[in-house]
Amino acid sequence: MKLVMVHGWSVTDTRVYGGLPEALARFAPESLALDIEHIFLGRYISFNDEVRITDVADAFERARQERLQDERFAVVTHSTGAPVIRTWLARYYAALPQGEQGQKALNQCPLSHLIMLAPANHGSALAQLGKSRLGRLKSWFDGVEPGQQILDWLELGSQGQHQLSRYWLSQNPVADGLYPFVISGETIDSNLYDFLNSYTAEPGSDGVVRLAGANLNYRSLELAETPTLDDTGRAELSITADVMAPACGFEVLPRASHSGNKLGIMTSVNGRSPKPKPVVSRILQCLQVGSAGDYSALCQKMADSRPRTGPRFTQLVVRLWDNEGEPIRDFDFLLLAGPDYDPGKLPKGFFQDRQKNQRSGNALTLYLNHDRMLKTAQGCWGFRIIPRPDRGLAHYRQVEFRCAGHLADYLVADQTLMLDVHLTRHLHPHVFSLTGANEQGDFRQLAEV
Structure with a gap:
């Protein structure tokens, strides 16, 4: 078996892989035929402002053709390495089986296998701090500023994440012979905690990536404004599309943080240890999967691997568009709870963070x-959006979505729910009107509505 390893952001030395390559080669069963000379260490530039994640994906394709040609291979990624490989898949294998000639599905x-360690599949809350502040987090970046365009991709809710997530929704990887797995942790290494930035100790994360942001089991809802108005003049939203991502193996590993020689999910592996660490054993089990049945059984084993004792978190990504597909940037978003759908009835302690x-x-x-959200009365939840402008020649209506008794179906622990909300752009009759030829005169007052 040929195995490629792909590191994360702002890495400048292949020693970041620690002893993982050696450990995998040492403890691999003979059936895998995984020797150290069959392991390739990826090196890519993520600390240059001009480099985009799509550039890295294209460069990976060139390197793959040079070293591996058309041989089957597996990949183990860390952090941003997962979006790099998933972007490569989207750029080179995006066609449907009956797609256009020349395209590949x-x-x-x-x-054959995509094993993602602490992947930033839905971004990282740290990215919004900016390259200069991140570069000063010596414990994470050792003074190396991440490249701006890759940082833009990693910011929560980025358009790049949105496009990649939508591509993945249309795929069926296991049926196509590709077995994806996500292995992440939620342990905070106190040696890497930054007292000026609480994100490095955020619950439900490994100090950089949230479990909900790593997990490739996610859901996408498309909602559109309807003509139906309630007593307050708010328009109702209806679901126009509801898509679940293809099932992906997901495991929360005990005592695993994002980085660090002590607890880092990858960097703490000692290649000379007499027994493999849990992450090494699990990677090798993933690499041995060869059928849909094997995959399903291992996914269940990963899900049942460890009882969770601490609080669990969920992530909600809301994107607002008009009916022309243009982004709406000025809006307020209110969660609603209880049978009266009141923003004041949300459970105490439900909120952890928000980023625009x-x-x-x-x-x-x-x-x-x-866990707190599950205490919502009768499982009733929803949201209200107050867009702006809400009056004038071109404006938007307030909208509301209500969902009775299905909160646990949509807001799932350690997962992300994507909401794409489409509002109607309402035009005043004064924007364009016709008048008789005998009614000439100044019409500037028509703009005063």
């Missing part, structure tokens, strides 16, 4: 305490 991909994407402006990410 996922079932033609030479990648600075680049797109129309994406808002909420991080919620899942």
Whole structure:
């Protein structure tokens, strides 16, 4: 078996892989035929402002063709390495089986296993701090500033994440012979805690990536404004599309943080240890999967691997568009709870964090305490959006969505719910009107509505 390893952001030395390559080669069963000379260490530039994540994906394709040609191979990624490889899949294997001539579908991909360690699949809350502040977090970045364009991709709710997530929703990787797995942790290494930035000790995360942001089991809802108005003049929202991502193996590993020689999910592995660490054993089990039945059994084993004792969290990513597909950037978003759908009836302690994407402006990410949200009365939840402008020549109506008794179906622990909300752009009759030829005169007052 050929194995490629792909590191995360702002890495400048292949020693970041620690003893993981050696440990995998040492403890691999003979059936895998995984020797150290069959392991390739990826090196890519993520600390240059001009480099985009799509550039890295294209460069990976060139390197793959040079070293592996069309041989089947597996990949183990860390952190941003997962979006790099998933972007490569989206760029080179995006066609449907009956797609256009010359395009390739996922079932033609030479990648057999994608094992993602602490992946930033839905971004990282740290990214919004900016490259200068991140570079000063010496414990994480050792003074190396991450590249701006990759940082933009990693900011919660980015358009790049949105596009990649939508691609993945249309795929069926296991049926096409690709077996994806996510292994992450939620342990905070006190040696890496930054007292000026609480995100490095955020509950439900490994200090950099949230479990809900790593997990590739997510759901996407599309909602659209309807003509139906309530007594207050708010329009109702209806669900126009509800899609679940393809099932993906997911495991929360005990005593695993994002980085660090002591607890880092990858960097703490000692290649000379007499017995393999849990992460090494699990990776090797993932690599041995060869059928849909094997995959399903291992996914269940991963899900049942450890009882969770602490609070669990869920992530909600809201994006607001008009009916022309243009982003709406100025809006308020209120969660509603209880049979009266009252924002004042949300459970105490439900809220953990919120971020609005600075680049797109129309994406808002909420991080919620899942266990507290389950205490919502009768499982009733919803949300209200107050967009602006709400009056004038071109404006939007307030909208509301209500869902009775299905909170646990939509807000799932350690998962992300994507909401794409489409509002109607309402035009005043004064925007364009016709008048008789004998009624000439100044019409500037028509703009005063």
